[in-house]
Amino acid sequence: MKETILVTGGTGFIGSHTTVELQQAGYDVVIIDNLSNSNASVIDGIEKITGIRPAFEKIDLNDFAATEAVFKKYNIKGCIHFAASKAVGESVEKPLLYYRNNLNSLMNVLELMTKYGSKGIIFSSSCTVYGQPTKENLPVTEQAPIQKALSPYGNTKQINEEIIQDYIHSGAPIKSVILRYFNPIGAHPSALIGELPNGVPMNLIPFVTQTAIGIRKQLKVFGNDYDTPDHTCIRDYIYVVDLAKAHVKAMQRVLEQDTDPIEVFNIGTGHGYSTLEIVEGFERATGVKLPWEYAPRREGDIEAIWGNVDKANKVLGWSADTPLDDILRSAWKWQEKLRAEGVQ
Numbered sequence: 001m002k003e004t005i006l007v008t009g010g011t012g013f014i015g016s017h018t019t020v021e022l023q024q025a026g027y028d029v030v031i032i033d034n035l036s037n038s039n040a041s042v043i044d045g046i047e048k049i050t051g052i053r054p055a056f057e058k059i060d061l062n063d064f065a066a067t068e069a070v071f072k073k074y075n076i077k078g079c080i081h082f083a084a085s086k087a088v089g090e091s092v093e094k095p096l097l098y099y100r101n102n103l104n105s106l107m108n109v110l111e112l113m114t115k116y117g118s119k120g121i122i123f124s125s126s127c128t129v130y131g132q133p134t135k136e137n138l139p140v141t142e143q144a145p146i147q148k149a150l151s152p153y154g155n156t157k158q159i160n161e162e163i164i165q166d167y168i169h170s171g172a173p174i175k176s177v178i179l180r181y182f183n184p185i186g187a188h189p190s191a192l193i194g195e196l197p198n199g200v201p202m203n204l205i206p207f208v209t210q211t212a213i214g215i216r217k218q219l220k221v222f223g224n225d226y227d228t229p230d231h232t233c234i235r236d237y238i239y240v241v242d243l244a245k246a247h248v249k250a251m252q253r254v255l256e257q258d259t260d261p262i263e264v265f266n267i268g269t270g271h272g273y274s275t276l277e278i279v280e281g282f283e284r285a286t287g288v289k290l291p292w293e294y295a296p297r298r299e300g301d302i303e304a305i306w307g308n309v310d311k312a313n314k315v316l317g318w319s320a321d322t323p324l325d326d327i328l329r330s331a332w333k334w335q336e337k338l339r340a341e342g343v344q
Contacts, residue, residue, distance in 0.1 A: 004028040004074050005251060006118075008061060008109065009082030010054065011038040013195040014124065014184055017244040020193070025248045029054040031072050032061060032122070033083065037198060041336050045192040050288035060106035061245035061338050063220055064112075071116040078251050080122040081109055084156065087202060088300065091153035094261035102165070109204060110167050120175040120254030122247055125161055127182045127266070128154040132302045139236075139272075142180070142264045150300045156272055161264075168261045175261045177250040182268035182307050184243050186327040187334035194334035195240075196343070204278060205237075205328075209335035212288045219220040228304055232275040236268035239327045242320035243267055249316045265312040269320045272306030276287035278328075285325035286332045 005022055009015045010031030016038075019029050023046075031043070031054050040056070047053040055074065058064040071078075071133055084102045085091065091098040112278075113121060125205070131147025133140045149155035164176050185205040187194030200216075201207045211219040246267045253259055266276045278291055313319050 001118050002026060003032060006030050006032065006070070006074070006076045006079040007054075007082065008032045008079065008105070009038075009084065010081055011035065011040065011042040011056075014102050014240060014243060015080075016042045016046055017188060018082075018186065018247045021241070021244040021248045023050040023052050023054065024250070027251075030070065030076065031056045032059055032067070032070060034058065034060040035301045037086070039196065039214070042193060044318065048192050049188065059106055062101065064081060064108050067108050067113055068112055071112045071118075076113070076118050077158060078118065078120045079109055079113060079118060080121070080124070080247055080251065081106060082124045084124070086153060088151045088153050089202070091151050093310070095152040098152045098156055101172075102153075103130065103159060106133045106163060107184065108161050109289040110164070110172070114172050118174065120251070121164070122250045123160065123164055123176060123178045125178050125180045126154070126157050127180050127268070127305055127307060129158050129161065129180060130305065132284055133305060137156040138304065139306045140266065141308040142266055142311055159309055165262055166214055167296040174343055175254045175259065176263075177245060177254055178262070178264045179267045180264065180307075181243055181266045182238050182266070182305070183238045185237045186239045186241065186322075186330040191330075191333045191337040194331070194338075197337070201292075204275065206329050208279065208282050208290065209331050211292070212282070212286070212291060212332065217291070219279065219292035220295035221279065221292055222295050222301060224294045225297070226303045227275060230276045232276050233275050233301060234272040234304035234306065235273055236270070237278065237324070237327070238268050238320050238331075242322055245287055246312065246316065246318045249318045263315075265316060266307040266309050267312055267320075268307035268309050270307060270309045272304060273324065281324055282328045282332070285328040288332070
């Protein structure tokens with residue numbers, strides 16, 4: 001009997017790739033998504049890759065009754081919770097929207113998991129909880145101090161981690177793995193699913209590929225006066241397919257192993273790449289020249305962060321080993337497919 005996993009936000013960038021990996025690992029998947037930042041056609045892409053169409057429920061997780069109906073309909077053994085409003089800038093402008101969406105949705109899911117006998121939740125957290133680590137704390141481990149969030153979005157990730165910890169501490173009969181990920185990039189090698197930002201991309205890679213294909217005139221590299229080797233920001237860029245596989249490992253751990261009720265793992269590569277290295281890497285990997293220029297720093301941008309992922313490597317038995325050039329080529333292949341289909 002296949003176990004059923006609920007993937008909230010399952011038509012989004014990371015959620016769709018994780019759905020594919022769950023199906024390929026033998027799980028049945030139910031997706032909940034309100035399609036506020038994604039498209040139902042993603043379900044078709046998932047089905048083309050795996051040959052299996054995941055169950056899909058278009059509801060808002062803030063609607064308790066509608067969410068409960070999904071728990072009644074399916075025998076949900078575990079949940080991977082991606083659903084959240086996620087634009088940093090918008091969260092500064094609309095903080096109450098972010099607190100309402102991101103906190104209530106998690107609390108509804110936790111309450112219903114307990115009521116309907118679900119065993120475990122994998123929570124999609126972020127390296128934003130570490131803020132700007134001091135140089136002696138790089139690469140950051142899971143023990144690095146949590147810093148005051150720079151935005152309401154980042155704060156919702158911190159608060160949600162605390163909600164899960166407090167709920168389990170109160171005696172709730174569920175387990176959780178919290179995954180703090182770094183910067184997910186790339187697209188499925190089939191180019192059937194990928195990252196599709198609404199409007200002007202906030203993330204580097206979609207901006208790079210949109211510039212390369214001519215949607216954007218020029219790429220702006222924000223800041224060339226950082227205290228880094230080439231004076232641009234450094235991030236830990238992780239391939240979205242490798243990231244998705246970490247969720248499968250975490251779910252197997254929660255459902256099948258006798259583990260602590262709550263565990264935290266960094267999910268990254270353990271390597272930092274500068275913005276300039278990504279730009280040059282893209283040109284090298286694809287043969288496409290990018291028009292770019294330096295621009296002033298962006299408010300709230302962290303100078304340098306990359307993760308120590310020893311714990312995930314050893315305890316989860318997972319590692320991210322896709323070469324950077326392959327990841328960048330996958331992003332370009334996805335952008336070319338969007339162009340061929342007239343999407344963008």
